[in-house]
Amino acid sequence: MSIPPIESKIITDRLLSSWIRCKRKAWLDVYENKERKIWLAHRSLQLDHQYKSLKAFSCTKPGYGIKGCLKGEENVVGIRLKTSNFFNHHIEAHPLILHKTKGNSCFGNFKYQPVIVRQGRRITRNHRLSLALWGHLLEQFQQSSIDEGLAISLTKNGLEIDKVFLSKKLHQQLLNSINKLIIDLDKKDPPSLTSDRKKCVLCPWNKVCNKKALEEGHLSEINGIGSKRQEILQSIGINNITELAKAKSIFLSDKLDTFGGKNDMLSHQLINQAKVQLSSIPKRINTNPVLPELSNVPGVIIYDIESDPDANHDFLHGFISIRKTGIRNWDVDNFNYNNILTISNKDEKDTLFEIYKQFNNFNSWPILHYGETEYLSFQKMAKRHGMPDLELNSIQNRFVDVHERVRKHWLLPVNSYGLKGVAQWLGFKWDQKNVDGAQALLWWRQWRSTQNNSIVHKANLKKLLRYNQDDCIATWVIAQWLLNNDREHK
Numbered sequence: 444m445s446i447p448p449i450e451s452k453i454i455t456d457r458l459l460s461s462w463i464r465c466k467r468k469a470w471l472d473v474y475e476n477k478e479r480k481i482w483l484a485h486r487s488l489q490l491d492h493q494y495k496s497l498k499a500f501s502c503t504k505p506g507y508g509i510k511g512c513l514k515g516e517e518n519v520v521g522i523r524l525k526t527s528n529f530f531n532h533h534i535e536a537h538p539l540i541l542h543k544t545k546g547n548s549c550f551g552n553f554k555y556q557p558v559i560v561r562q563g564r565r566i567t568r569n570h571r572l573s574l575a576l577w578g579h580l581l582e583q584f585q586q587s588s589i590d591e592g593l594a595i596s597l598t599k600n601g602l603e604i605d606k607v608f609l610s611k612k613l614h615q616q617l618l619n620s621i622n623k624l625i626i627d628l629d630k631k632d633p634p635s636l637t638s639d640r641k642k643c644v645l646c647p648w649n650k651v652c653n654k655k656a657l658e659e660g661h662l663s664e665i666n667g668i669g670s671k672r673q674e675i676l677q678s679i680g681i682n683n684i685t686e687l688a689k690a691k692s693i694f695l696s697d698k699l700d701t702f703g704g705k706n707d708m709l710s711h712q713l714i715n716q717a718k719v720q721l722s723s724i725p726k727r728i729n730t731n732p733v734l735p736e737l738s739n740v741p742g743v744i745i746y747d748i749e750s751d752p753d754a755n756h757d758f759l760h761g762f763i764s765i766r767k768t769g770i771r772n773w774d775v776d777n778f779n780y781n782n783i784l785t786i787s788n789k790d791e792k793d794t795l796f797e798i799y800k801q802f803n804n805f806n807s808w809p810i811l812h813y814g815e816t817e818y819l820s821f822q823k824m825a826k827r828h829g830m831p832d833l834e835l836n837s838i839q840n841r842f843v844d845v846h847e848r849v850r851k852h853w854l855l856p857v858n859s860y861g862l863k864g865v866a867q868w869l870g871f872k873w874d875q876k877n878v879d880g881a882q883a884l885l886w887w888r889q890w891r892s893t894q895n896n897s898i899v900h901k902a903n904l905k906k907l908l909r910y911n912q913d914d915c916i917a918t919w920v921i922a923q924w925l926l927n928n929d930r931e932h933k
């Protein structure tokens with residue numbers, strides 16, 4: 444890849460935001476082939492949230508560009524701010540919206556302040572530095588100083604507006620960050636992978652970086668190694684999976700002790716996980732039966748919930764039921780899929796009643812689920828609506844967390860023990876490509892916002908239900924693998 448000199452590049456607010464998120468991301472944004480980026484449903488959800496928050500903030504149509512500022516409109520969009528006097532680099536920014544406030548500026552006896560839309564609950568460093576950059580450029584643009592910006596967010600409680608003080612300290616942090624960003628962009632090679640690989644799930648470069656991590660045997664590929672543990676391991680000379688697999692458990696445990704983290708079990712587990720991933724051969728770590736609840740039952744129910752975490756709303760409860768046709772045979776080809784949609788939390792009581800009926804239709808059948816979400820959500824819902832403890836316990840005793848059983852009994856050659864990671868390792872393919880919980884939420888929101896009889900409306904629901912059904916089947920695929928391997932280990 445030939446890299447043009449950075450002098451020819453323009454530093455933008457988006458690039459700064461990428462760099463704050465991950466140094467490597469900013470470098471890839473500039474130099475990597477854009478076709479290698481992937482589309483993420485999460486990005487569409489962010490844009491949707493941004494649009495709704497701005498709409499709630501600006502009740503009337505905002506003004507546009509310099510004309511809007513000259514007219515003294517309450518809110519103005521479409522302003523592009525520029526300077527070429529910033530470390531001798533061109534800086535460009537495109538604030539989402541400017542809001543009129545008290546003061547004097549070149550536009551009259553008022554001035555503008557920048558507004559950012561907050562994603563999530565907290566105002567992050569990224570929000571503060573973006574506001575600081577917009578504020579700095581806006582001061583030159585309107586020839587008036589700015590003391591604060593606004594961070595807004597439309598939440599289930601309404602529009603929240605927080606003031607962010609644009610202090611001298613924040614300005615200094617902005618200068619330092621841009622300086623470091625320029626140094627990073629001057630490098631011939633991309634900065635190393637972020638140590639906090641959880642961020643990668645929501646990054647459009649994740650395929651590029653996952654490939655790199657795999658080739659390098661990056662420690663973050665080992666399940667259970669986050670940024671802190673990675674730092675500790677590197678400081679004691681363990682830099683990749685091969686070195687971890689060769690480490691002696693006592694050595695590792697002692698070294699972890701130096702950092703206040705002595706844990707014989709953990710050392711043993713990390714080393715064995717590295718060995719399993721290197722060999723690609725799963726390893727049984729507990730010989731007790733994995734799913735004894737499934738020995739003498741007429742069938743199983745598999746339960747999977749789709750949620751909107753921001754609204755704290757479980758909008759879809761999906762179930763498949765599979766009958767047992769012999770000691771070891773299950774009638775998988777004739778499974779039944781049922782679902783309950785909950786339009787809003789106000790309908791929750793009806794939903795609970797429907798779920799209860801669903802479970803009672805198959806009285807005594809175990810209820811398999813992957814992860815603790817379904818167990819906890821059902822419990823909270825039942826308690827909110829006063830289900831007697833005896834009844835709740837009798838249902839909850841039927842819940843079986845397949846994820847917990849996998850973790851307790853097996854080390855698998857996967858870098859994630861999530862439903863997708865394990866089911867895909869077993870060869871299961873979701874009917875729709877590149878789908879995840881964020882995509883399901885996007886389908887849900889699109890279904891809610893389209894007309895009842897439109898083709899798009901029906902298509903969105905169909906895709907959502909198919910995704911949920913596939914999640915249920917994937918859970919069964921894992922359960923069946925556990926059952927089959929239980930027999931082999933007897």
Ligand code: SF4
Nearest residue numbers: 465468637643646652
């Ligand atoms: S995938 Fe991860 S390491 Fe790669 S650029 Fe994105 S956040 Fe950084």
